[in-house]
Amino acid sequence: MSGNQSYEVLINPHPLYWVRDREQILIVDEQSQEIYALQHVEAAVWTWLALAYSYAKIVELSTAMLGVPSAEAEQRLQVIFQNWQNTGILAIEAR
């Protein structure tokens, strides 16, 4: 993440509604009529996203939560983002 790094913006591509339950976060996608249940790390990452934390902050928190080196945490994060993109709850903002 150097000073010359260029960025993309990730967004929810259509309206989603979510709620924090005792053991999971539930996300309703009214467009696809699907519901997603996120637990553990995924639930935490969703919360940080909802709190509008920066990518660097999310990597830092993931590193602490998982107890792994930063590079590994970032890799795990990328897998999560990619899964969410595959299910349609996250996408790159169109320019």
Added chain:
Amino acid sequence: MANLVVTDVCNMKCSFCFAHDYLRKSSFISLEAFEQRLDFIERSDINEIRLIGGEPSLHPRFPELIALAQQRGKHIVVFSHGLLSERALACLESLPVEECTILINMNATRTPGQRNTQEQHQRWMTLRRLGQRALLGFNIFEANPQFDFILPLILEANCRRVIRLGLAHPILDGQNEYLHPKQYPMVGHKISQFAKTAAELGVKLELDCGFVRCMFSNDDMETLHQAQADIGWRCNPILDVDLTEQVFHCFPLSGKVHRPFFPDADARNLRALLVEQTRHYRMAGIYKECSTCSFRQRDECMGGCLANTMKRFQPAALRLRVPDDVVADWPRAMA
């Protein structure tokens, strides 16, 4: 079951009213449209004709609506605040007892938060005349509901020996006074004690929609069973057919969960569509614990009122700047 909205006019100002946001117009159903609704009830094999509003008795042609309903030979239910005009009261009084139920909302008022002796007196006169036709209802919107006054009224006016208790639910995206789920356990205990007192006088309690199992302790449940209270944990679309050719799940969800009402509509299909529209929210409940609760898993509870559940959800507005190499191969959202 289906409720037919015959007017959106009401002359009360109940703070807890679920239809608060709906009662902004001044429309009355035409006799033609009402007959169409009655055809729908018959076609759907529904055995009751349930008139709701607003206040149904304010319809200028209320006696004609009742006469049309009566011709269908089904049980007639009218949801009313009980402060009726002489004309409306005489009309209801003329119905045979076994053919109708006039459900009187005992805490409807023009003056929320104040004791209104004039209203109480007028309602008392109504009850005396309706007698066994009247079934008394009470909406709970405070943690310490005062419903004891209903028992002597039932006995003195010889009304049906049942009290229908309802929880005041929130209007989704609206504003009304409602009972917060945090207050449910306190209310649950109070209901169980009331059920015991009522049973001693031969009066049964009937619980309306949106109750949850965990609001009652095991002791409360035992008391309710001994009092033969009619307990349910339901939250299903009853089907409210409104004046603008819409069918909605219920008043609290009327702004969000609705479908068009077609002349040849069938209740079963409409109900299935409304269930499907809300299916994904049902995984949650009114509490954080609902989605993993053992009562729920054993089908002993539905997780409470859907409007309360949906009110817990918040819209996502995600926006995260990430290094472009992280998302190099991703497709873009539609512009």
